[in-house]
Amino acid sequence: MSSGQYPSIWRGALMFKDTPIPRRRLWGTGLTTALVMSGGLALGHIEWGIWAFLGGFTSLYVHPQPYRVRAITLLIVGLGLDISMGLGGLASVWWHMALALGFVAAASTYLTGTFDVPLPAGFIFVLVACISSALPLHPANIIWIRMLAVLGGAGIAWIVGMVDWLWNPAGPQRAIVSEAFFALADYGASLGSPRTMVSAQHKAAQAVMQAHETARGTRLVQLEHAANEATHLFRALIALAAHVQEPLAPVWHQLLQNLGDQVKHPGKLPLTVPEVPQSLGLPWMRWHDAVQQAVAVLSGQSRPPFELRLYQPTVFERLNRGLSRHALVLPATARIGIAVAFSVLLAHLIGIAHPFWVPLTAAAVLQGVSTAVIAERAIQRALGTTLGLVLAGVLLAMRPPNVATAILLVVLQLGMLFFIAKNYGVSVVFITTIALMNIYTGTHAAIMPMVWARFKDTLIGSAVGLVAAFALWGRASSTRLPQACVHALTRTGDLMQSTLTAASATKLAHLRGSTLSALLSVQHLYQAALGELPPVNRDEVWPLVLSIERLGYLVMSLVRTPRTPDRALAHALQPMWDALNARLQGKAVESITHIPHMPQYPAIEEQLQELAQAEDLLAPHQALS
Numbered sequence: 001m002s003s004g005q006y007p008s009i010w011r012g013a014l015m016f017k018d019t020p021i022p023r024r025r026l027w028g029t030g031l032t033t034a035l036v037m038s039g040g041l042a043l044g045h046i047e048w049g050i051w052a053f054l055g056g057f058t059s060l061y062v063h064p065q066p067y068r069v070r071a072i073t074l075l076i077v078g079l080g081l082d083i084s085m086g087l088g089g090l091a092s093v094w095w096h097m098a099l100a101l102g103f104v105a106a107a108s109t110y111l112t113g114t115f116d117v118p119l120p121a122g123f124i125f126v127l128v129a130c131i132s133s134a135l136p137l138h139p140a141n142i143i144w145i146r147m148l149a150v151l152g153g154a155g156i157a158w159i160v161g162m163v164d165w166l167w168n169p170a171g172p173q174r175a176i177v178s179e180a181f182f183a184l185a186d187y188g189a190s191l192g193s194p195r196t197m198v199s200a201q202h203k204a205a206q207a208v209m210q211a212h213e214t215a216r217g218t219r220l221v222q223l224e225h226a227a228n229e230a231t232h233l234f235r236a237l238i239a240l241a242a243h244v245q246e247p248l249a250p251v252w253h254q255l256l257q258n259l260g261d262q263v264k265h266p267g268k269l270p271l272t273v274p275e276v277p278q279s280l281g282l283p284w285m286r287w288h289d290a291v292q293q294a295v296a297v298l299s300g301q302s303r304p305p306f307e308l309r310l311y312q313p314t315v316f317e318r319l320n321r322g323l324s325r326h327a328l329v330l331p332a333t334a335r336i337g338i339a340v341a342f343s344v345l346l347a348h349l350i351g352i353a354h355p356f357w358v359p360l361t362a363a364a365v366l367q368g369v370s371t372a373v374i375a376e377r378a379i380q381r382a383l384g385t386t387l388g389l390v391l392a393g394v395l396l397a398m399r400p401p402n403v404a405t406a407i408l409l410v411v412l413q414l415g416m417l418f419f420i421a422k423n424y425g426v427s428v429v430f431i432t433t434i435a436l437m438n439i440y441t442g443t444h445a446a447i448m449p450m451v452w453a454r455f456k457d458t459l460i461g462s463a464v465g466l467v468a469a470f471a472l473w474g475r476a477s478s479t480r481l482p483q484a485c486v487h488a489l490t491r492t493g494d495l496m497q498s499t500l501t502a503a504s505a506t507k508l509a510h511l512r513g514s515t516l517s518a519l520l521s522v523q524h525l526y527q528a529a530l531g532e533l534p535p536v537n538r539d540e541v542w543p544l545v546l547s548i549e550r551l552g553y554l555v556m557s558l559v560r561t562p563r564t565p566d567r568a569l570a571h572a573l574q575p576m577w578d579a580l581n582a583r584l585q586g587k588a589v590e591s592i593t594h595i596p597h598m599p600q601y602p603a604i605e606e607q608l609q610e611l612a613q614a615e616d617l618l619a620p621h622q623a624l625s
Helices: 009-014 023-042 046-061 067-090 094-114 123-134 142-165 171-190 194-216 221-241 250-264 282-298 315-322 329-349 357-365 371-397 402-419 424-443 447-471 476-500 505-530 538-556 567-584 602-616
Strands: none
Touching: 009 371, 023 046, 023 142, 023 402, 046 067, 046 123, 046 142, 046 402, 046 424, 067 094, 067 123, 067 142, 094 123, 094 315, 094 329, 094 357, 123 142, 123 357, 123 424, 171 194, 171 221, 171 250, 194 221, 194 505, 194 538, 221 250, 221 282, 221 538, 250 282, 329 357, 329 447, 357 371, 357 424, 357 447, 371 424, 371 447, 402 424, 424 447, 476 505, 476 538, 476 567, 505 538, 538 602, 567 602
16 A cells, blocks of 8 residues: 555545455345345235345355355354344333444444454444334234344345355355465566555455465365465565566566466466576575476476465454454444444434434444544435435335335345445445335335435434544544554564574464564554544654565565574664664654664665664654554
8 A cells, every 4th residue: 555645535435446346246145135025925925025135134245255164154144133133123112222223233343343344344233223123013023023034034145155165166265365366466567666566565465364364264285285375476576576676577477367367277277487597686586486386386296395374363363352452443343332322312312203213324424444434434324315215215105016126125235235345325325225115114104204204313323423433532543553563563573583593384474474464454554544534644654654564574575594593693683673662662762773784684674774764753752643
């Protein structure tokens, strides 16, 4: 990522992002919705189909994952939607509703944030709970029928989400691992271009880490080897980037893409490695050898000479990490839980008889990582809901028959999914219409009063969400960025010292994984901090973030050379690591003028000097925030 400027709020709210079309989720969601609605029509109870339709939202969480992971994910999502339906339906008085909806919002935000679940993340659980709270609780035991219908819809979504395992059991895994090679090709093509290289490096690092996470869960040795080779190539490319000032030749770009295709379709393409003259130096020879080894391994001509794994945290470790005071998901969880519960209280105090739309709007607005994004969400929610209310009013006024209602819900669901990653405001048009059609089917309320009431509720909920964004941990990213930089620098130092002292392969793999995770976290927090109001000081912070990233990736690129430990250099470096960290934390004020001479690692020595200079830019306050 570049140091760039965060776009204006209005521009960000109205712009369309160039995101790929989620074809797999589109046909899966469309098929699921068609099946559950057809089931309701066949049984003569359109409302059963609509309740099952809410369980069918499980289809929105089909992402490229190993099928074993996807099966567990969809099962948990389906159960979560069912629990949300139950909690929303049992909230018969306002304070029950405040507690129930606040809990659903907080729990779903924490879990989806901890496990990096992309859009729609936790919002769908809040949507289901809010819709459920708006439905009448008669006849007796109706809530259990609704929960059973939601489970049925989730079950159908689970089957549809897993069905392509029958003909392509390793397809998602191969696609994810192959993306690492495509990202490496783009990284190589960006060398020598400061504007694009940092972004390409960041994307390549993310892709390599995701490839490892995927390969570890596949039990497919070939994919594990491919992920290992992607790591070797990434490290060799980092080392090469420190010595070249121009993009790799197109032949290398094509070769890396061919390697990605080879992972997707084994044996499909012939792979030939260009010769590299020894006169170009050690980094070029290392790059050539890494590519040659990857070609041999992926072509099945040889097995890798050794195994290299990046350590990946367990489920328990990820859950525990989310509870850390340095984690960004923790303030987001507390913020949305408090805001949703408060919005119910506010709606009750001002006399709104059916307050469910106020917390729903507040939760929708708070689906963002920074105050600027949340402000965009408020604009998008207000505009999208207004248009959605008009569309819902027109459609409901036409009194569509049950079959037409079923068809409309399929179309609206597909529209929501198509636009949700491109422009949230457009997807809100479809979300609003879906929600009102669900509620109208269960209540048969007067159309125009319902639409007008929801419009007023939207304004109130948007205001609550916007105030919460600024009042509750509004600069969470900025305040966490300093500690993230310290953590990344500490991990980098530990990895460097362990490499120089010839630590075990297991320890080095663990440190490389934790270093990569720390570097990605720094970039994520920095980008989020740019979107906070007021934003972080770019002129001071970007040189430091860039220096830490470059240093971390350079240290990750080290091979275990020299074969004999260089404990003398490790001993000489330790005071420097301590001083860099102390100064970053504001514990020291003197400039770091002595960097140990490292003729065998000139790029790292140069980057350490740049890091010391970047820390000087923070003087005299010695802090990032």
